[in-house]
Amino acid sequence: MTTTQIPTPARTQDVDPPTKPPRRQREGAAWVFLSPWVLGAAVLTLLPMAVSLYLSFTDYDLFNPPQWVGLRNYTQMFTEDPRYWRSVVATLTYVVIAVPLQLGLALVVALALKGMRRGKGFYRSAFYAPSLLGASMSIALVWRAIFNDGGTVDNLLGTGGWVNKPGWALFTVALLTVWQFGAPMVIFLAGLQQIPAELYEAAAVDGASRWRQFLSITVPMLSPVIFFNLVLQTIQAFQVFTPAFAVSAGKGGPADSTLFYTLYLYDRGFVASHMGYASAMAWTLLLVIGAVTAVLFRTSRSWVFYASEGDR
Amino acid sequence: MPGNRTRKSWPPRRTAKSRPSRTAAAVLALCATAAALAGCSDTGESTSAGGTVSLRYTWWGNPDRAARTQEAVDLFEKKHPGIEVQTSFAGYEPYKQKLATQAAGGDAPDVMQLDYRMIDQYASGGVLLDLGKQRSVLKTTEFEPGLLATGKVDGKLYAIPQGRGTETMVYDTTKWKAAGLEPPKQGWTWTDWADAMRELAAKTGKPGGTDPGQSEDAFEIWLRGQGKSLYTKDNQLGFTAADLTRWWTFTDKLRREGAVSSAEQTTQLDGSVENTPLGRGTAISETNWDAPASGYLVLVPDGISLAPMPSNEDGTPGQYFKPSMFMGVAADTGHPKESAQLVDFMLNDREAAKIVGASRGIPVNESIRDEIASDLKDFDKTIYDYQAPFEGKLNAPPQAPPSGDSALQTTFQRDYDQVSYERLSPREAAENYITEAKAELRS
Numbered sequence: 001m002t003t004t005q006i007p008t009p010a011r012t013q014d015v016d017p018p019t020k021p022p023r024r025q026r027e028g029a030a031w032v033f034l035s036p037w038v039l040g041a042a043v044l045t046l047l048p049m050a051v052s053l054y055l056s057f058t059d060y061d062l063f064n065p066p067q068w069v070g071l072r073n074y075t076q077m078f079t080e081d082p083r084y085w086r087s088v089v090a091t092l093t094y095v096v097i098a099v100p101l102q103l104g105l106a107l108v109v110a111l112a113l114k115g116m117r118r119g120k121g122f123y124r125s126a127f128y129a130p131s132l133l134g135a136s137m138s139i140a141l142v143w144r145a146i147f148n149d150g151g152t153v154d155n156l157l158g159t160g161g162w163v164n165k166p167g168w169a170l171f172t173v174a175l176l177t178v179w180q181f182g183a184p185m186v187i188f189l190a191g192l193q194q195i196p197a198e199l200y201e202a203a204a205v206d207g208a209s210r211w212r213q214f215l216s217i218t219v220p221m222l223s224p225v226i227f228f229n230l231v232l233q234t235i236q237a238f239q240v241f242t243p244a245f246a247v248s249a250g251k252g253g254p255a256d257s258t259l260f261y262t263l264y265l266y267d268r269g270f271v272a273s274h275m276g277y278a279s280a281m282a283w284t285l286l287l288v289i290g291a292v293t294a295v296l297f298r299t300s301r302s303w304v305f306y307a308s309e310g311d312r
Numbered sequence: 313m314p315g316n317r318t319r320k321s322w323p324p325r326r327t328a329k330s331r332p333s334r335t336a337a338a339v340l341a342l343c344a345t346a347a348a349l350a351g352c353s354d355t356g357e358s359t360s361a362g363g364t365v366s367l368r369y370t371w372w373g374n375p376d377r378a379a380r381t382q383e384a385v386d387l388f389e390k391k392h393p394g395i396e397v398q399t400s401f402a403g404y405e406p407y408k409q410k411l412a413t414q415a416a417g418g419d420a421p422d423v424m425q426l427d428y429r430m431i432d433q434y435a436s437g438g439v440l441l442d443l444g445k446q447r448s449v450l451k452t453t454e455f456e457p458g459l460l461a462t463g464k465v466d467g468k469l470y471a472i473p474q475g476r477g478t479e480t481m482v483y484d485t486t487k488w489k490a491a492g493l494e495p496p497k498q499g500w501t502w503t504d505w506a507d508a509m510r511e512l513a514a515k516t517g518k519p520g521g522t523d524p525g526q527s528e529d530a531f532e533i534w535l536r537g538q539g540k541s542l543y544t545k546d547n548q549l550g551f552t553a554a555d556l557t558r559w560w561t562f563t564d565k566l567r568r569e570g571a572v573s574s575a576e577q578t579t580q581l582d583g584s585v586e587n588t589p590l591g592r593g594t595a596i597s598e599t600n601w602d603a604p605a606s607g608y609l610v611l612v613p614d615g616i617s618l619a620p621m622p623s624n625e626d627g628t629p630g631q632y633f634k635p636s637m638f639m640g641v642a643a644d645t646g647h648p649k650e651s652a653q654l655v656d657f658m659l660n661d662r663e664a665a666k667i668v669g670a671s672r673g674i675p676v677n678e679s680i681r682d683e684i685a686s687d688l689k690d691f692d693k694t695i696y697d698y699q700a701p702f703e704g705k706l707n708a709p710p711q712a713p714p715s716g717d718s719a720l721q722t723t724f725q726r727d728y729d730q731v732s733y734e735r736l737s738p739r740e741a742a743e744n745y746i747t748e749a750k751a752e753l754r755s
């Protein structure tokens with residue numbers, strides 16, 4: 001066990017009135033109640049993270065003790081590995097395609113559902129269903145069968161398979177993600193229902209068209225929710241793994257076109273047994289996702305409107 | 313965290329030191345309890361009630377192999393009442409990854425099936441037991457010395473080959489004959505093969521065969537025909553970018569002519585016969601190992617035949633008898649003797665051999681091979697008859713490939729994808745491969 005650093009925060013006991021139990025004791029009880037979470041976070045998250053940070057500076061093949069190599073994994077990644085860059089390009093392409101499409105579709109469906117009088121619950125569940133199924137391996141396998149040559153799409157459209165053409169495979173995987181728009185849709189729907197109806201009534205009185213209302217009321221009022229969905233889906237898209245793994249049978253093919261970052265990370269770590277290199281890749285990904293999120297937060301100042309701030 | 317292992321446990325345990333406070337003590341006590349519950353229950357002791365020894369035995373393979381293996385294991389348990397064997401199996405890729413994770417965690421099964429490519433890595437990583445020390449229960453006297461040596465690393469016997477296989481060109485018998493071609497004979501050359509592919513494509517309108525450019529195995533056979541090898545004795549690359557460029561130029565030209573399968577077909581290969589062009593009915597032939605070729609039987613209704621691999625132009629054969637799989641014992645098994653007994657039974661027992669047949673390739677044990685020959689049925693017999701004419705005519709197998717080879721096999725396929733999708737020229741892709749392979753072998 002390495003949870004040796006449990007902070008014992010109470011150092012001063014001077015201010016507590018004598019009638020209450022000492023502050024230290026009360027906080028002690030809090031720590032005991034927190035301990036399942038603290039233990040989980042420390043042993044299952046923080047410790048492995050620290051270990052992987054250490055491993056990223058080593059050459060580690062799972063069997064022999066790790067050898068310290070300094071920054072070699074990082075320099076090899078950035079300067080000597082063409083496949084690494086192919087995986088970066090594939091991942092960025094995927095994020096840029098899948099995230100806007102998914103959010104756009106979620107918003108359109110949420111708007112349609114909002115105006116609906118009857119059967120809302122049914123349609124909401126129906127549109128959400130793919131998100132429940134979608135994370136599973138089986139849907140990804142079905143997807144592969146549908147878009148393979150001799151599959152449903154080939155038979156209907158006569159286009160041949162999609163998953164075995166380098167220009168199409170990534171789009172096919174993105175389509176699988178876009179189809180799972182349930183979670184952002186539900187959040188959008190909740191956000192839409194928060195927008196006060198008076199705003200629309202006032203706009204209608206002033207003669208604003210539906211489109212004008214959408215641009216001037218819905219979008220600004222919904223912008224915090226759009227921002228939330230954007231950040232969440234972007235972070236998830238960077239870490240996409242299961243669909244690409246299943247659709248390309250674990251290879252990231254054809255011709256590395258769906259070799260997403262996590263897929264290549266898995267390949268380096270578990271197929272090629274270069275855990276050090278894989279750890280370096282993981283930490284780079286963490287930093288990149290952190291940076292992208294920071295950029296999103298920075299740009300949000302200019303387009304996200306929080307009603308509670310009042311007029312600025 | 314698994315404790316109490318003989319192997320170096322990593323990360324090293326640290327001793328708890330903390331400020332003496334009641335809170336911390338309580339938390340630590342909780343930790344300790346949780347750790348005892350979660351991690352330390354598995355101490356490697358597997359003796360269950362009644363004094364029976366329990367062993368874990370794992371392998372990869374199809375359901376047919378699993379059924380036959382289980383039957384043999386049941387017989388073993390009957391003959392050794394004190395030993396109980398828990399079996400499990402999976403497909404090759406998941407098996408490989410699961411075993412690697414188990415082995416790294418110090419939790420390798422007592423008896424495991426190993427591939428040629430795993431031996432070097434596991435033996436040098438301290439995962440495998442030196443079976444030479446178990447001679448009292450594990451006999452190897454009936455084994456071909458050449459094949460037995462393939463399980464040795466640094467002179468120690470870490471794994472014993474179970475079966476032997478050799479590469480073959482599988483073809484759809486009816487379509488091959490309908491195109492007016494003679495069945496290929498031993499000694500036919502790569503030029504003859506290419507002509508046959510073109511002829512088939514012209515007569516049937518389908519590619520004559522699966523593009524062998526993606527296959528490291530096929531490349532190795534082509535290379536060995538020219539007296540070269542994939543790896544040198546000191547585990548460096550045994551060929552140059554020029555060699556690989558010639559091979560890929562040869563196959564790429566055939567692909568452009570339509571004589572072998574298109575990139576869209578070839579890229580779907582995933583190790584299962586179901587997803588091969590021959591299995592899908594989009595090509596007439598392809599190269600594969602002889603034992604898994606049984607899988608084509610249900611996929612090619614007209615029937616299949618096995619042909620020898622093409623030779624070099626001067627007639628030198630490139631194919632060889634490869635130990636198709638090995639049995640090894642975990643170094644940290646609690647029961648080395650019982651584990652060795654199970655290995656001995658699977659390899660040397662006459663009754664077990666009859667049950668297992670050729671589901672792991674033709675047995676390496678020579679006496680057993682001769683004894684079961686007359687009993688072999690169906691496809692087992694096909695494989696036996698296919699291998700028989702090669703006896704004594706093939707060159708010795710290469711030594712166990714270096715540990716990086718497992719990853720390089722995939723790299724090879726991926727780099728050829730770049731050629732067949734016409735994104736890189738054969739020379740560019742070959743140079744990429746050499747760079748990647750050197751980096752892989754260096755680490």
